[in-house]
Amino acid sequence: MKYFLEIVTKPDNIPIVALLFLVVFYTWFAFKKARKNDSQELPEEAKLDDKIQVWPNLVRVEFLGTLIVFAILAVWSITIDAPLEEPANPTLTPNPSKAPWYFLGLQELLVYFDPWIAGVILPSIIIVGLMAIPYIDINPKGNGYYTFKERKFAILTYYFGFLILWVALIILGTFLRGPGWNFFLPWEYWDPHKVVVLNNVDLSEMIGIPTKNPDNSLNIWATLFGFSFVSGFFGILGAWHYNKFKKTETYKLMGPIRYWTTSLLFWGMAFVVLKIILRLLPPVLGAYPIKYVWVTPWFNI
Amino acid sequence: MISPMQKFRESEVYKSIFRHKYDDTQRNRALQIVDNVFLHLHPVRIPRHATNVGFTWGMGGITFLLFLILTLTGVILMFYYRPTAQYAYEDMKYLMNDVAFGPFVRNMHRWAAHLMVITVMLHMFRVFLTGSYKPPRQFNWVIGVILLVLTFLLSFTGYLLPWDQLSIWAVTVGTNMARATPLLGHDGPFGLELGMKIDNDIRFVLLGGTQVGPPTLLRFYVGHCIFLPLIASIFMVVHFWRIRKDGGISGPDTTKKTF
């Protein structure tokens, strides 16, 4: 526990602790407002739509906000020094070595995926996917007021992406990953010599198809198996939902391009979660963690 | 008797600066906004709920404020900071130990940067939850995503500048992802086939060399202090302008009874 407290109170980690509280608070706060709006005829915001003058009504709020931010920053900057470690040494990596906290979610993904996926493809998809949101969400309701009832799918998906895949992974990466990027529970001592079995197997090996031939070349059957696994995942889930959904009014309004973009992004997110589970779950059950689900001569997933 | 303040308000100097009277009338309140180059970012009148902190959480505004604070403190730091491998770390030590108010300004820059990342994420969270990206504001959301990325890039480039152990290893790991970029990185899928090598791929451009070294520091410094803030300011201008063109802060459309 002492070690955990030490990490939590490290100057550079204070923002994460703050973030944690802020995110919990705002999630609760927004939900409360949504509940209230959902239970009445007109949303609260609609009752406050009379026009008022910016001076002084808005300007004074901004002024107050500025004062508060300055006060917080001033106290923070006087009491806590920004860290400055040993001078740069290109031959000695500190253990553990972590990215700035806001990238620790991505760094955590590096454990589950090859760098080109975790470091390049996933961030690009996240950015493009975020930009696509306004164009694929054509639900006209819930524009300009808090609601949950009217856009359940959109809000739950965003909660999942932001709270679990972003914030929770950041917390995991910051507080529970110790030397060797090993997993430590809060009360455990960060032992740099902790021995953890990290020997990996591929999914194909799990069911008895070796990834490599005896002469160390790639087993084509393993590649084919991986291909059918990945395409099966997207194909079956995609087709299943499409069949369920294609007759609805919403599908007709969305059209195929919007629908399939949404579908791909959604199942892609699910695939990330699946891969995380495949890595984390087997050791708990006493098996080796899965490294790749699909091995090809050019890339591995 | 008229007070000195009153007298000042009647003076030519005052009138040459503020072109309207000060008494609390609707007209003066309006002029206060339109006649001021900074305040006229705002409309004169807005719906009441748009001034409600419970609705906007004030996060976008705080993010902008933090950007201004970062610019100011950043420029002050630049007076004492030299972006070379030889001096960068020493200058940080000097700032922290011997420059009057050096630690305060550096701390402020560092903590405001962290805070900005938090507020920008919360701002986005709020915009999503109030559905404010829906028509006609789709494109402003896209600009917002670009601003989010720019904020991350600013923070990431700034992280290297102290040139300590934390910096170079965070940046080593971060930029090594670039070597795995498909097609453009020498370790990425199809990179080898396209002739990518350690000294001609995308990571090489980012680092200005084959390893995180002095040229990297200079590149990140220029990116951090000039290029990225400039680009970010441009996008912020567009962001704010779009808010007004898209009809102000979003709110329920009370003309259509669709609730």
Place this chain on the structure above:
Amino acid sequence: MTTENNPQTNNPSPQITPTPLPRKAKQDRAPENDPGLWRMGRKSFFSFSAWLAFFGFIGISTIGSLRMMFPRILFEPSKKFKVGLPEEFLIGEVSEKFIDKGVWIIREQGGFYALIAICTHLGCAPRWLPTENKFKCACHGSGYYKNGINFEGPTPRPLERAAIGLADNGELEVDLSLKFKYELGDWVKEDSFYNYVA
């Protein structure tokens, strides 16, 4: 929100369908002499050249600036250096003497190889753990056997070998610019291993 500033609820302005001006048929050429796609009057030729010049200038400037960002000369530490006489190394030992230069020298029964101390995952510097007989990377936990083959953690491939050979004065010499990758079958190549039996 009120009607005035919501563009969506504005009364739609009456539809104005612009009536196209009647096109004057070009009569300056007989159809068989018509140059087709490349038909271009004097004015459009000038307009075309101006745009070509404009985009040409922008394009070439962009390419030039991009090229400028690729340095031609690197001021990086020399990649080739001597590491001492072969007898100075013990059989079975992983020598960390040159770890500052980013390389381990390993002597086996049959000779030497030099492993580059850069994690093939994302480039941290792994450590040699003699008690566990493996290289271990702190950043995300990749582990490698003594021969450099990866067996745990996220790294996709084994460590790389640097070229190793004998210099004129009888000392071993390592060249970091020549790399040998196991997965490309390089480890059987000359210079990836220095045969030496005392």
